[in-house]
Amino acid sequence: MAKKARKPAKKAARKPAKKAVKKAVKKPAKKVAKKAAKKPAKKAQPQAMPKPRHGEFMWNELMTRDDERALEFFNKVLGWTHSDWPMGDGKTPYRLVKTPGGGEHGIAGMMKMTEPEFPPQVPPHWMSYIAVDNVDQRAELAKQHGGQLVHGPMDIPNVGRFCIVCDPTGATVAFMTPQGGTA
Secondary structure: OHHHHHHHHHHHHHHHHHHHHHHHHHHHHHHHHHHHHHOOOOOOOOOOOOOOOOOOEEEEEEEEOOHHHHHHHHHHHHOOEEEEEEOOOOOOEEEEEEOOOOOOOOOEEEEEOOOOOOOOOOOOEEEEEEEOOOHHHHHHHHHHOOOEEEEEEEEEOOOEEEEEEEOOOOOEEEEEEEOOOOO
């Protein structure tokens, strides 16, 4: 009789534990599934770009005479995509460059260089933008400390105010006070 008592005891000890685990796993999963079925799916909300801090790099733009070739290159090499935004002249689009799965906010811009704004001797280049608290004051400070004002300051509607300066070593960079200010 001892043999018969052992087998049912072993089975009884194992089965309740397995059943309890299965119930514990299934029950919450069913509740979650029911709740999810009752609620409509939420649409992904666009994330606002954080305010750049004074002195930080905030944007980059590729200036090129062959924007189609550049777009093709970066698409094949990095998977970048773009959307076109009309420029003031109505002909030249501003290309907002995006990363795969990166959402609606771009990571950089791209502009076709045209004359007379860009004479033939100006080579294609990347322009970096640094966020500043007051672009007019920073442009004056740059001149006082050996820099040159190359362009601006001027407003870009719905974007901010910017200027391009050349530092004492000859390197150019843009200063930008974004429309919403700096953090």
